[in-house]
Amino acid sequence: LAKTTQPISMDSYEGQEVNITCSHNNIATNDYITWYQQFPSQGPRFIIQGYKTKVTNEVASLFIPADRKSSTLSLPRVSLSDTAVYYCLVGRMDSNYQLIWGAGTKLIIKP
Amino acid sequence: KAGVTQTPRYLIKTRGQQVTLSCSPISGHRSVSWYQQTPGQGLQFLFEYFSETQRNKGNFPGRFSGRQFSNSRSEMNVSTLELGDSALYLCASSLDGGYEQFFGPGTRLTVL
Numbered sequence: 001l002a003k004t005t006q007p008i009s010m011d012s013y014e015g016q017e018v019n020i021t022c023s024h025n026n027i028a029t030n031d032y033i034t035w036y037q038q039f040p041s042q043g044p045r046f047i048i049q050g051y052k053t054k055v056t057n058e059v060a061s062l063f064i065p066a067d068r069k070s071s072t073l074s075l076p077r078v079s080l081s082d083t084a085v086y087y088c089l090v091g092r093m094d095s096n097y098q099l100i101w102g103a104g105t106k107l108i109i110k111p
Numbered sequence: 112k113a114g115v116t117q118t119p120r121y122l123i124k125t126r127g128q129q130v131t132l133s134c135s136p137i138s139g140h141r142s143v144s145w146y147q148q149t150p151g152q153g154l155q156f157l158f159e160y161f162s163e164t165q166r167n168k169g170n171f172p173g174r175f176s177g178r179q180f181s182n183s184r185s186e187m188n189v190s191t192l193e194l195g196d197s198a199l200y201l202c203a204s205s206l207d208g209g210y211e212q213f214f215g216p217g218t219r220l221t222v223l
C-alpha cells in the first residue's frame with residue numbers, strides 16, 4: 001500500500017501562493033492522487049485529482065513529477081477562508097480498492 | 112441539490128451497546144462509503160456500498176457492518192461498542208464510486 005507523508009502544519013499569508021507537498025514513494029501504477037480539504041465540524045471536500053503531470057481547476061493546481069513519488073497541491077492567492085486541513089490520498093478505486101488517506105496538513109492563513 | 116445528510120449528528124452510548132447510523136446520499140448517487148475519523152488514526156475507510164451490495168471493505172472487525180437500501184440510503188451498525196469506537200463517522204457518496212466523493216457532516220459517536 002502506498003503510504004503518504006505530508007507536513008503536519010504550514011503557515012502563510014493572505015494573497016500568497018501556497019504549495020503543499022505529499023510524498024508517496026510506493027505509489028503503484030494504477031494509483032491516482034487526490035486532495036481533499038476539511039474544515040472543522042465538516043466532512044472533507046474534494047479539491048482535485050490527477051495521475052501524472054499537471055492538473056488545474058478553478059481552485060487549485062496539482063503537480064505530479066514523472067516518477068510520481070510525490071505531488072504538490074498549489075493554492076493560488078489564498079485567503080483566510082482557506083485555513084483548513086488538507087489531505088493527500090493515494091490509491092485506486094477499481095476492483096482492487098485501496099485508498100490511503102494521509103495524516104493531513106493543517107494550513108493556517110494569516111492576515 | 113441537497114447534500115449528503117447523516118443522522119444523528121451526535122450520539123452517546125455506553126460500552127457493550129450497539130448503534131446504527133444513517134446516511135442519505137446525494138440524489139442520483141449510487142455509491143456510499145463510510146469512514147471513521149479519529150485524532151490518532153486519521154481517516155480510515157470502513158466499507159463501500161454500490162447498488163445495495165458491499166463492493167469494498169476496509170480492515171475493521173466484523174462488529175462494523177452496513178447495508179444499503181434500494182433508494183441508495185445507507186446504514187452503518189456497530190455492535191458491542193468499545194471505548195475505542197469513539198470517533199467521527201463520515202459518510203460519502205459518489206455517482207459510481209469515483210474519486211470525487213461528497214461527504215456528509217458526520218456523526219460524532221462517544222462511547223462511555
